[in-house]
Ligand SMILES: N[C@@H](CCC(=O)N[C@@H](CS)C(=O)NCC(=O)O)C(=O)O
């Protein structure tokens with residue numbers, strides 16, 4: 001990824017405490033994995049921003065390198081990579097996600 005893509009990602013992950021790189025948007029997720037993450041965050045009632053990687057191939061590829069994670073969706077909390085769909089589902093089911101987000105959003 002070039003320096004300007006890296007800079008854009010640096011900016012994107014701090015637009016909100018919770019940022020989701022996904023396919024599609026909150027109203028119309030374009031993939032079941034992205035939809036999983038949206039449904040989980042909405043069910044917890046936390047505010048979050050999304051970025052549609054289908055609109056930008058540089059970010060779609062760049063975010064994989066940036067996070068060292070090969071797939072979309074990708075969830076960032078306070079500028080740190082948290083995980084994709086499987087990880088979010090697991091953390092949601094264990095209650096860890098609610099706890100983590102409560103702490104993250106309070107800071
Ligand atoms: N097991 C993954 C599922 C996500 C996944 O497999 N994503 C694929 C299909 S949407 C992907 O991002 N492929 C590369 C791409 O489309 O750029 C997770 O936990 O998030």
Ligand code: FES
Nearest residue numbers: 023030031032033
């Ligand atoms: S777009 Fe086909 S699995 Fe996500």
